[in-house]
Amino acid sequence: MRWSPKLRPNGWDGLAAAIVLLLAAACAGMLWGRGAATGGELEVVVSIDGGEVERFVPTDSAGEKTYTSRGYTLHVLVRDGGVEVSQADCPTQDCVHTGWIGRAGESIVCLPARVIIQLVRTDGGSDPGGVDVVIG
Amino acid sequence: MRRWMAFVLAAVLTGGLTACAGTPADPDEAQESIQVIAMDTVMIISAYGEKSTHTVYMAEDEIRRLEGLLSRTEPDSQVSALNHADEQPTAVDGEVSRLLNAAALYSEVTGGTFDISIAPVVSAWGFTEAENRVPSQAELDGLLTHVGMEHVHAESPDAVWLDQGTQVDLGGIAKGYLADRIAMLLRENDIPRATISLGGNVLAWGDRPDGTPWRIGVQDPKRPDDAEGFAGLLQLEDAYAVTSGGYQRYFEQDGKAYHHIIDPATGYPADSGLISVTVVADCDREASDGLPGTGTMCDALSTALFVMGEEKALDFWRNSGYDFDMVLVTADDRVVVTAGIAEQFTPDEAGGYAYEMVS
Numbered sequence: 001m002r003w004s005p006k007l008r009p010n011g012w013d014g015l016a017a018a019i020v021l022l023l024a025a026a027c028a029g030m031l032w033g034r035g036a037a038t039g040g041e042l043e044v045v046v047s048i049d050g051g052e053v054e055r056f057v058p059t060d061s062a063g064e065k066t067y068t069s070r071g072y073t074l075h076v077l078v079r080d081g082g083v084e085v086s087q088a089d090c091p092t093q094d095c096v097h098t099g100w101i102g103r104a105g106e107s108i109v110c111l112p113a114r115v116i117i118q119l120v121r122t123d124g125g126s127d128p129g130g131v132d133v134v135i136g
Numbered sequence: 137m138r139r140w141m142a143f144v145l146a147a148v149l150t151g152g153l154t155a156c157a158g159t160p161a162d163p164d165e166a167q168e169s170i171q172v173i174a175m176d177t178v179m180i181i182s183a184y185g186e187k188s189t190h191t192v193y194m195a196e197d198e199i200r201r202l203e204g205l206l207s208r209t210e211p212d213s214q215v216s217a218l219n220h221a222d223e224q225p226t227a228v229d230g231e232v233s234r235l236l237n238a239a240a241l242y243s244e245v246t247g248g249t250f251d252i253s254i255a256p257v258v259s260a261w262g263f264t265e266a267e268n269r270v271p272s273q274a275e276l277d278g279l280l281t282h283v284g285m286e287h288v289h290a291e292s293p294d295a296v297w298l299d300q301g302t303q304v305d306l307g308g309i310a311k312g313y314l315a316d317r318i319a320m321l322l323r324e325n326d327i328p329r330a331t332i333s334l335g336g337n338v339l340a341w342g343d344r345p346d347g348t349p350w351r352i353g354v355q356d357p358k359r360p361d362d363a364e365g366f367a368g369l370l371q372l373e374d375a376y377a378v379t380s381g382g383y384q385r386y387f388e389q390d391g392k393a394y395h396h397i398i399d400p401a402t403g404y405p406a407d408s409g410l411i412s413v414t415v416v417a418d419c420d421r422e423a424s425d426g427l428p429g430t431g432t433m434c435d436a437l438s439t440a441l442f443v444m445g446e447e448k449a450l451d452f453w454r455n456s457g458y459d460f461d462m463v464l465v466t467a468d469d470r471v472v473v474t475a476g477i478a479e480q481f482t483p484d485e486a487g488g489y490a491y492e493m494v495s
Contacts, residue, residue: 047171097361106363109178116171116178131369133180133331135338136355136379136412 040121042104044083046076047116058082058102058119072113083117085110103130165345168192174199175207175311177335181318184345187325194325195318195332202314205232208255208305209264218296219255219303225295233293235306235313238428239436242309243285245456246440251400253283253298255305261405263396264305268387270394276403283400311337312435313428315376319419320426336379337435339419340372349373349480356487357383357412357465367412367465367489368473369482374419376431380438381412381465399443408445412465413438416477433458446472450494465489 044061046054048069058078064086065076074095077086082102085095088110095110095117107118168189169182179199181192207213214228228236239252255264256279262268271279282301290296298304306313311334318332322341329342331350340350349371359365360383370377382395382405399406415438417430437460441449446464453462453474461476469488473481475495483491 050170050172094361098363099361101363103364107178107180108363111173111176111178114173116173118171118180120169131351131353131366132344133333133338133340133350134353134355134363134366135333135336135370135377135414136357136360136381136384 040104042081042102043120043122044078045118045120047118049114067113067115069113069115072110074110074113074115076117082119083108085117088113105130105132105134170196172196172199174203175307175314175335177311178333179335180333181330182332183322183327183330184342185325185327185329188327188330191321191325191327191330194321198317198321199314202310202317205229206235206306206310208303208307215304215306218298221297223297223300225297227294228296230293233290233296234428235309235432236288236290236296236304238313238432239304239306239309240285240288240290242433242436242440245458246437246444246452248284248400249443250308250436250440251283251285252304252306252308253285253287253302254398254400255303256301257283257398257400257403258305258396259303260403261394261396261398262387263385268389268394270389271403280400280403283403308439309428309432309435311335312376312378312432315339315431315435316424316429317426319421319424319429319431323421323424336381336384336438337431338377339431340375340377341419341421343373352377354379354414354463354465355381355412356484357381358487360384365487366484367471367487368463368484368491370414370416370463370477371480371482372416374421375416376419376434377414377416378431378434378438379412379414380442382406382442383411397439397442406443408443409467410442410445410449410464411467412463413442413449414463415441415460416462417460434460450474 041057044056044058045052059081061078063078067074072090074085075087077084082100084100085108088095090110090112092112095108098108101108101119104119104121107116109116166188167184170192172179181195183191205213206215208215214232218226242250260271260275260279287299287302314334315337319339322330332339338352344350352370352372353366354368356365356367382397386393386395395405397406415434417434419430446466461474464472470492471489472492472494478493
């Protein structure tokens with residue numbers, strides 16, 4: 001092939017092409033990463049008096065956490081990718097009786113302490129076979 | 137020159153792609169969810185759409201407003217003013233007047249099984265007090281003479297009064313009415329989909345983000361503390377669902393359980409053979425005008441049908457002319473589902489119930 005001297009590719013053209021390719025790869029990487037982050041990770045959201053006080057991924061946070069509100073203390077055990085209130089000094093003990101929860105949409109409520117522990121997915125979805133809302 | 141053009145094009149390409157990555161592909165998928173503790177229960181408002189954040193906080197304001205207006209235990213509420221007016225005519229908001237009239241209507245059509253004037257009897261059992269107790273028959277007989285909507289005079293909002301000894305509690309329809317009000321907010325703010333859970337009252341608005349109906353777990357009344365114990369699963373789109381059950385609030389004395397749903401005919405906790413009633417009705421999005429509507433109806437009927445018992449509840453479902461369906465859980469381990477929602481209901485075999493469909 002014959003090139004006009006002005007159109008013949010040189011090193012600078014190669015560099016420009018490489019930068020375009022790198023930028024394209026970076027864009028693809030960003031979008032890919034973003035997609036993975038919203039793929040629906042299960043999170044525990046703890047609210048006291050209507051305000052969110054903590055949000056964590058249960059699989060990364062195994063162990064015990066303690067929340068105190070309105071004079072009551074809840075001991076929350078994070079295990080097996082879910083949570084339970086293992087002990088509380090509230091009068092109703094409904095939070096303890098709820099037991100372990102591990103699906104998006106499930107929650108543990110302590111009305112006397114005004115604590116709500118809810119499982120959510122980062123993409124807002126719920127688990128296959130699970131429920132969005134419980135009535136009753 | 138071409139090289140620089142290539143840089144410029146690359147920069148434009150990068151900017152365009154990252155701009156796309158920074159905002160949701162579809163504004164309808166934006167989501168906001170809040171939890172509110174009010175009216176002695178937990179409320180969870182989850183909405184999707186461009187105005188989801190704005191709308192859920194408007195819903196919270198509405199919850200607080202109605203609690204302040206309708207609470208029987210809040211001394212400054214209009215209901216408290218009415219209850220302590222000593223037969224003096226009291227001016228109330230048109231909204232309160234409309235609710236009183238809606239309550240009178242549902243009392244009449246349900247043969248008095250729903251009755252907001254049962255309030256002093258509920259208090260005698262201690263359900264609004266610090267401690268529960270079993271009142272004497274003489275005390276109940278005395279209180280029951282003041283129960284009945286004929287003792288509530290609400291023809292005009294300018295002059296509402298109660299006969300001596302009568303008190304009202306709108307708690308039996310307040311959450312249903314709140315669902316009607318929130319439906320109006322969802323419509324006004326073009327919310328495509330949402331779930332509203334108001335402690336036993338649910339509004340399933342639109343469908344799930346994946347296009348399937350919302351999945352509503354009906355709590356198994358025999359396993360109330362089990363977060364995954366369901367009597368069944370309802371798949372609902374644009375629908376209200378309200379559950380009344382004696383398992384939620386009760387106390388035990390001398391080995392006997394007493395729950396909070398009082399039969400206005402006896403003054404005792406309803407003993408109808410039902411342990412949970414779920415009423416389901418369609419929500420007409422365009423007709424959600426904020427007036428007492430289908431949400432209010434579901435709330436009132438769930439209580440009334442619980443008091444009626446299975447046979448009368450089914451008669452009412454067939455003959456009343458009200459458009460709704462039911463899931464009844466009976467004390468003898470049956471779950472009765474009416475035909476209109478049979479296809480949307482999935483049994484949960486783990487509960488050990490026998491399932492029946494009626495038409």
